[in-house]
Amino acid sequence: MVLATGRSSATTIPVLDELGIAPRFLVCSNGAVTLHRDPGGYRREWVESFDPAEVLRSIRAHLVNVRFAVEDEAGRYRYAEPFPPATTGLDSEQVQVAFEELWDRRATRVVAVSPGHGLDDFLAVVEKMGLRRVSYAIGWTAWLDIAAEGVNKATAVERVRAELDIRRDRVMAVGDGHNDVELISWGAESGRGVAMGHSPVELIEAASEITGSVHEDGLAQVLSTL
Template identity: 50%
Template sequence: MTDPSPRLAGVRSVQATGSGTPWLVALDVDGTILLQDETMSPGVPEAVARLRDGGHHVTIATGRSWMATQRWVEELGIAPEFVVCSNGAVTMRMIQGEWVRWNVETFDPSPVLELLRDRLPDARYMVELGSGQRLYTQQLDDWTLDGGRQVSFEELADEPVSRIVVVSPGHDEDDFHRLVADAGLNEVSYAIGWTAWLDIAPNGVDKGTALERVRTELGLDGDRILVAGDGRNDIGMFGWSRSLGGRAVAMGQAPAEVKDAAGEVTDDVLDGGLARALNSLPAPAQVSAGE
């Protein structure tokens, strides 16, 4: 594999890391674990299994809802105590053999929805309630809507939500960036997914804020963190990990600003970039629970 660092000045390539206590390894899903056809990136199952068997805490940190995430926890064969969903607004925890919504952040969606409707009257809207139920104005194939309910636009704002998702046919990421600036969405956290939809979470909430809560609960050292992702919604967790002395790995196909936020850049998802990053962590024999 080629060293990706020359592609972006100032960003180092993935580096091998020595032994030590178990790491918290938090992985984005789309564009990191998964290819666009929802098959896994080359080498990922084997690399994840190696870390899992070595005693590392391997988990997922995704913009997806729990409903769309649980399958991949199972497919990877991991058994984390915590999983971060909905860009940090929802953290699931395994308690006595059952997944529970351990931490849920919500906000009043009314002001944001009104701003967006004025600018995107033909968009498709979905909200996720604190309970996990999804309300939507029109169905979209990319949305996991099992148990969801189609409602009028006005009903979307009837109660607090953990996220708002907006898809507007004919608009791309640049359009969404201009929209966010024009609408002044500075009281919520927002991200633009790899399929060019706008995902809005409570103010000050991102994958990093949720993972800090997880790290504290697990009692893990800050310099034993590795996070990997490819999107703008990963920038928060990159900054969090690096601020604690941990590692942040951007996928090779990530936008320039995402690579800028990371400390390391690996290969594209198509070329097994995540496996390369994971394999730089110590082998199972190098990690001992007593250290």
């Protein structure tokens, strides 16, 4: 089993402790950081980073009152304006800096939040930006996650699959969010790509199977078929 999440590594490991699981590999930050468990705990195995300067300037030119946070490979965030509470992890892992200081080092992810936009309006603005040389995923609200070009949960999980030498027709991917589209498409290509019942339309269209919603224990339903 591999847990693939949009959470940073710093905020994911405590969740594993609560769940009582310890997968060998852990995909964080929407695929930008993959951790490997060894006797000493989790260490960073693969990290995909990029120069965030161009994308930060581009988004700020298109969106008014947007708030930015930039994540490093350890899961620490720097932000320019106050961020919604409890969205990027522990306060101890964050520091506020001037906007121009957000691009003075490489990033694993840029997060942009635009509180004044509804999701549909936000999507329309993002499409007009024509973001290049990056990958991006839209959250449930006006929330944009930006990573290095070609980096997403699917690329990271495929790397883990190859490392473990598991056949493609033996994989199953389950997800429920906009940032799972590539992962579910990857699973559906040769194996099983399963969308939770409460998933957005884009994810359901990418899936080869649909399971129950989270309130119906949909993940348990599909795991019971293994």
